[in-house]
Amino acid sequence: MFRVLATAGLAFGLLAAAPVPAAAAPLEYTGTWTMNANGRLYTLEVEKRGRAIRGVMRPRGAGGRVTRITGTVGRDGAIEFVRDTGPRGPDAGDEVFTGFLMNGGYQARAMAGTYAASRRGPARFGWYAERR
Numbered sequence: 001m002f003r004v005l006a007t008a009g010l011a012f013g014l015l016a017a018a019p020v021p022a023a024a025a026p027l028e029y030t031g032t033w034t035m036n037a038n039g040r041l042y043t044l045e046v047e048k049r050g051r052a053i054r055g056v057m058r059p060r061g062a063g064g065r066v067t068r069i070t071g072t073v074g075r076d077g078a079i080e081f082v083r084d085t086g087p088r089g090p091d092a093g094d095e096v097f098t099g100f101l102m103n104g105g106y107q108a109r110a111m112a113g114t115y116a117a118s119r120r121g122p123a124r125f126g127w128y129a130e131r132r
Contacts, residue, residue, distance in 0.1 A: 028101075028108060029046050029048045029073060030046055030047055032045050032132045033130060035057070036127065036128055037097075040059070041061065042057045043132075044069075044129050045057075045058070052072060053072060054070050054071075055081075056069065067085055069082065069084070069097075070084070071097075077100060078099070079099050083095040083097065092118060093118045093120070095115050095116065096115060097127060098114060099111050099113020099114070108131070109130060110129065112128035112129070113128075114126055114127070
């Protein structure tokens with residue numbers, strides 16, 4: 001009986017002394033990212049306020065135009081934003097991006113996901129971005 005209690009006490013003591021993992025860092029999308037969307041390179045500038053996302057996608061290299069993004073971060077940490085590709089504001093041709101931060105050993109230095117080339121069609125492409 002004494003041996004059982006001593007063993008239980010030792011096990012409890014070891015558990016009580018075990019390090020407690022730190023709380024997970026908040027999912028922070030705000031910042032400047034180098035983005036590859038289906039082989040096209042962009043500088044992605046994101047500002048997150050509460051759950052709202054807004055910013056711009058700037059093409060890297062010659063040509064292209066700066067486009068606005070707006071979206072949200074879901075309760076599960078997923079990001080969803082729409083790239084306004086039309087000259088007259090939101091329309092069916094806008095691209096819809098969804099993704100997640102890679103929060104493991106990368107310390108939220110990267111994110112990746114998929115996007116629909118327009119609100120009209122089912123075609124999906126891949127994208128990823130690394131924090132600058």
